[in-house]
Amino acid sequence: MDPDWLEPYRRAGVFDPVASDAAERAAVIGWLQSRGLNAGEICTLLETDGVLDEFVDLVRESAMTLSVAEMAERIGVGIAEIREVRLAAGLEPVPDDLPVYCEDDVAAFGVMVAGAEMFSWNELVAFIRVVGSSMARLTDAATALFLSNVERPMRAAGASPLDLARSTRSANALAGDLNSVMEMMLRQHMDQSAERTRRAFAEAIERDLTAPLAVGFVDLVGFTRATTELGVDDLDALVARFEALAHDTVTSLRGRLVKLIGDEVMYVAVDPDDGCRIAEALLGAFGTDGSLTPRGGLAYGPVLSRAGDFFGATVNIAARLVDVAVPGEVLITDDLGQLVQRRLLPAGRRLLRGFDEPISVWSLTL
Numbered sequence: 001m002d003p004d005w006l007e008p009y010r011r012a013g014v015f016d017p018v019a020s021d022a023a024e025r026a027a028v029i030g031w032l033q034s035r036g037l038n039a040g041e042i043c044t045l046l047e048t049d050g051v052l053d054e055f056v057d058l059v060r061e062s063a064m065t066l067s068v069a070e071m072a073e074r075i076g077v078g079i080a081e082i083r084e085v086r087l088a089a090g091l092e093p094v095p096d097d098l099p100v101y102c103e104d105d106v107a108a109f110g111v112m113v114a115g116a117e118m119f120s121w122n123e124l125v126a127f128i129r130v131v132g133s134s135m136a137r138l139t140d141a142a143t144a145l146f147l148s149n150v151e152r153p154m155r156a157a158g159a160s161p162l163d164l165a166r167s168t169r170s171a172n173a174l175a176g177d178l179n180s181v182m183e184m185m186l187r188q189h190m191d192q193s194a195e196r197t198r199r200a201f202a203e204a205i206e207r208d209l210t211a212p213l214a215v216g217f218v219d220l221v222g223f224t225r226a227t228t229e230l231g232v233d234d235l236d237a238l239v240a241r242f243e244a245l246a247h248d249t250v251t252s253l254r255g256r257l258v259k260l261i262g263d264e265v266m267y268v269a270v271d272p273d274d275g276c277r278i279a280e281a282l283l284g285a286f287g288t289d290g291s292l293t294p295r296g297g298l299a300y301g302p303v304l305s306r307a308g309d310f311f312g313a314t315v316n317i318a319a320r321l322v323d324v325a326v327p328g329e330v331l332i333t334d335d336l337g338q339l340v341q342r343r344l345l346p347a348g349r350r351l352l353r354g355f356d357e358p359i360s361v362w363s364l365t366l
Contacts, residue, residue: 005095008039014046027099031064034100036092066101068094075109085112088125089132130307146171148236196256196270210302213268214275214336215310215318216255218246218282218296221327223263226292245285253278258310264322268310272300272339276364279330287328296330297321298364300339320352321361334360 006026009015015025025046032042068086072079079096087093094100115124150167159167220242227235246265250257255269255278265282269275279296286294299321301314321331337344343365349358 003095003097005033005098009043009046012039012043014043027064030099033098034064034094064099064102066103066105067097067099068101069096071101071105071109074106075113077109077113082109084125085109085128088128090129090136091132126307210304210312212301213270213303213310213314214272214298214300215303215315216267216269216275216279216296216298217264217319217322218279218286218294218330219264219322220286221293221295223292242286246282249281249285250278253281258308266319268303272336273341275300275336276330276332276340276342279332279364283328283330293327295322295325295327296364297323297325298330298332298336300333300336316354317352317359320354321350323353324350330364331361332364334362337362 006015006017006029009025009029010017015029016022019025028046029042032045037045066074068082069079072082083093112124112128115127119127146168150171154167223242226238230238242263243260246260247257250265250267253269254271254274255267258266258268260266267275267278269278275298279298283294283296286292297318297320299314299318301317302312303314304311317333321333325331331347331350332340332344344362345365347361347363349360351358
């Protein structure tokens with residue numbers, strides 16, 4: 001009942017292994033540790049009257065009763081595999097005897113074991129990294145939403161720690177109800193991804209995992225300066241607007257937003273003309289802000305699809321074209337220019353960083 005990881009709390013006087021509530025307190029401490037709190041922060045919480053009961057409720061709701069070692073035994077794999085999955089999912093290492101999983105998680109690990117029988121273990125772990133990264137962004141976004149819209153106003157109004165704890169519990173309960181929403185979105189994204197992949201990879205899937213795609217990058221000149229000059233609220237509004245415009249513009253024109261890299265958008269499209277339309281629309285959307293000037297690079301050719309991202313010379317060329325484009329311009333490769341029905345202006349030959357020979361490019365006029 002008093003493993004080594006509880007010893008600091010016993011010495012601090014916030015955990016008594018023979019007390020009637022020892023099991024509950026151990027569960028609370030484990031739950032808080034798994035969420036990134038250090039020993040000092042946990043001791044402070046446990047010393048605060050009234051707050052402990054709220055966290056006990058949270059722990060009971062989470063029902064985290066299984067450790068890494070127990071999970072490995074339940075599903076019949078080694079502890080090393082559970083550790084590897086946990087790390088790939090973006091979760092920090094924990095002691096093997098710390099309760100961090102609930103009974104429902106046994107079924108989830110069972111799905112992973114079944115997946116390992118269909119795919120190689122390394123490929124499965126790589127996929128878990130993608131899911132974990134997405135979940136980390138999702139939860140960070142949810143946390144930021146709670147902090148800015150709930151906790152910050154409550155603190156400003158003088159809310160007590162107990163009120164804050166109750167709000168956290170309510171937010172966690174709401175988050176638990178998001179499973180149905182996420183299931184719906186996952187199903188529809190799977191359908192959309194399958195259709196897009198069939199169009200792009202139909203002729204290439206028997207050879208390898210490459211297929212021709214239009215790959216575009218658009219960045220905002222002046223964004224770095226804006227981040228240093230704006231206040232927190234104005235910067236938050238700018239970033240939110242940037243992300244919303246990028247996502248909605250690319251999606252509405254049959255492209256896929258691959259990622260946002262600071263002030264840069266990366267997207268792909270199956271159809272070359274769609275790739276150009278997206279670039280034009282992004283420059284038009286971002287160009288309405290006088291302090292920010294967009295520019296872009298666009299290439300078309302074979303790319304390697306892996307773990308939800310894209311790789312290869314085509315991607316590298318598009319990324320490098322952004323660096324040599326002037327504000328308000330989209331540079332496209334000669335190969336792409338020959339495939340699209342657009343008004344283009346010759347832009348000469350450009351030597352791109354990382355390439356030995358200059359390439360011919362066109363300027364996509366808006």
